[in-house]
Amino acid sequence: MIEEGKKTINMLTVCIDLLTKHSVSKEILKNDFNVSYRTIERYINDAESFFHENGYDIDRITNEEGTSYVLVPNESSDEKITAFLNEPQLLLLTEILASSRILKKEEAHNFINTLQKIAMVECMSPKQQDIITAATGTAMDKYRETKSSLSLKADSTFETIEKLYRAVYSDRKKITVIKLVYTNLNGETKEHTVQPVSMAFDSNHLYVRAIECGDTTKCLIRSYRVDRINSVELFKDAKTDIGDKREYSGLPIPKMMFSTRNSPETIEFICRQPAVGAALDYFPENLKCVFYDKNGNKVDSEEETRPDGYVKMSINDYPEGCMFWFMSQGENVTVLTESVKAKIKHKLEETLKYYSK
Structure with missing residues (x-):
């Protein structure tokens, strides 16, 4: 008698093999599972009912090499039945x-x-x-890769992501120390011993955000692109510089990962239609809004600002990434915070010099 746990694993293996290979050998299954032919037939009978409900049948094909079970679409007329992946x-x-x-x-x-x-x-x-x-x-x-040779990668990307998520989220309070072998944009590969605080997806890439060990004065959060990480090593009992990582993991994520600052700052700006909806989407977490109609009177919702009203907005974020969004909106956004205005002005002046040559 086969124990229930082993039977479940065997059944799952049969189903996965049929889904991915579309055909499995009766003889190979018998040898792999170390069971009788009759038991293999029971597995297939059990699988048949599941597959049939999802639009597939299992055909039995016998030749000189033995018997194979082949997964084929059935003739079901039920339009609700769909493929496992259409x-x-x-x-x-x-x-x-x-x-x-x-x-x-x-x-x-x-x-x-x-x-x-x-x-x-x-x-x-x-x-x-x-x-x-x-x-x-x-x-x-169109699939882009890093400039460096990814043959250096000891872990698969799935293994890397699993280790990073375990390091970041296994304990919400305590920091885990990890060692990264990391290849930067210039193709230089170095080891980094860091204290990860969060994961983020931005501009088509997955990042781990971490603080370099020994950086006790700045505690600058750096971003490491996951596809540039060659390997990850977790240290169970390493000494950390941070007592409670929640104060770091709770910080807003810099837009486009352009951040040279240790902490975000308050940025105020006026947003006009049609950029209001875009701003509400782009800054969803910490955006504070005051709505005004076309006459400058306060109103209760974004809808009441249409068509010629505006919204005074305030965010707590990193200016380096936000200012690229501000500039992309042209005359529909007016930045009020002087320090950010100065950065945008400088960036535009430098850009104008380039195009005036």
């Missing part, structure tokens, strides 16, 4: 994966191949297959 879902996941660039290119390519197996692309029409092939080619053509 064509639009597959295309969407491929585009998201390529745009995020979290994984190494090779890892992303292998992952997309696995998704295509789960979607059973080989069972789709030639037209659908052509669409998926073209979309995959386009996604991989």
